Amino acid sequence: MKTNEKLQTYALSDVSHLKVHGRTTGQRSPLTLFWTGSAIELNVKGSELWVEIESDYDMNEPWISILINGVPVSRQMLTAGRYWICVFRGMNETVVKNVRIVKDTQAMNGDPGCSLQIYAFKSDGVFLPVEEKPYKIEFIGDSITSGEGAIGAKEEEDWIPMWFSAIHNYTAMTAEALNAEYRVISQSGWGVLTSWDNNPNANIPDYYEQVCGLVTGDRNKALGAGDKHDFNSWQPDIVVVNLGSNDGGAFQTPEWKDPVTGKVYKQRLNEDGTYREEDLVSFEKAVSQFLTKLRKNNPEAHLVWAYGMLGFPMMPAIYRAVDAYTKQAGDMKVSVIQLPDTTEKTVGARSHPGELSHRMSADALAEYLKGILNY
Known part of the structure; x- marks a missing residue:
């Protein structure tokens, strides 16, 4: 696999401008997304971004949607395990991208094994503040x-x-x-x-x-x-x-x-x-x-x-x-x-x-x- 030499890894706790959507605990290493529509949002100025997730389930796997500048660009099933997902690559490194990674599926009352956690990011860019909504x-x-x-x-x-x-x-x-x-x-x-x-x-x-x-x-x-x-x-x-x-x-x-x-x-x-x-x-x-x-x-x-x-x-x-x-x-x-x-x-x-x-x-x-x- 071709890798970008400039990629740096950041634990969630190292990303000061990360915005978390949806009810969760204060725990950030890793962060658990429980509910429908729960998400992480960040503004990235760089050409490439990866996210490290861990997914588990007995029956009902979690799904996510990725939005860039408010538009859904990908949607995927998360198979069990801990791994990296590429959010975007090859984009203009001088332009700020607003990224939201959204949990598409509900909290599963009928599946005690179902969970979705986020550990870290990899990017060749910088993270900037996310604007507060009114x-x-x-x-x-x-x-x-x-x-x-x-x-x-x-x-x-x-x-x-x-x-x-x-x-x-x-x-x-x-x-x-x-x-x-x-x-x-x-x-x-x-x-x-x-x-x-x-x-x-x-x-x-x-x-x-x-x-x-x-x-x-x-x-x-x-x-x-x-x-x-x-x-x-x-x-x-x-x-x-x-x-x-x-x-x-x-x-x-x-x-x-x-x-x-x-x-x-x-x-x-x-x-x-x-x-x-x-x-x-x-x-x-x-x-x-x-x-x-x-x-x-x-x-x-x-x-x-x-x-x-x-x-x-x-x-x-x-x-x-x-x-x-x-x-x-x-x-x-x-x-x-x-x-x-x-x-x-x-x-x-x-x-x-x-x-x-x-x-x-x-x-x-x-x-x-x-x-x-x-x-």
């Missing part, structure tokens, strides 16, 4: 927010990491439109109260105050996934919650039995197909309690509940819950927006929103958030 947005959601099906043909049905995208995703698109820094907390199949299959343990609010508590296994524990998240380190201007799709789905799926306690859980329908009142109340209570938790940890943020990309059967319940919370807490910085539904024209892989659907929702959401930010 706003910060946190997105919380399920498979839609994880970008499941946002890439790939419509006929794809395999549940594999290949069909996840953090880039062709309303979160990245909305943040770009608002020139905002963003973070994502999301998990396919999960809800506010229950998952799509009625499992009450698979709810996002229970893990919100940890770095990435929904991942499992000893290795993730050792990496600090279960540590308490330091909210003071990054305070968003807006928190967007896109949850409810799986809670709605739970009314249509079979009951879930806890293998430990034997207790059965089910969101039930009435005989006429409408939602059972007491089960809707449980969902509304979960929404209201999550808003309380979000406000406690993000005292100044606007809280926006965004919903509707895969239908909106839970919208009346969401409105009632948000209204009840607002009255009880006297909190006026909370609102609801209905996002455009996915159609035959905008659907992607795995019957999920495709890139077109993400784009439409991002356009609607960005326009809405501009009003809140007095953009």
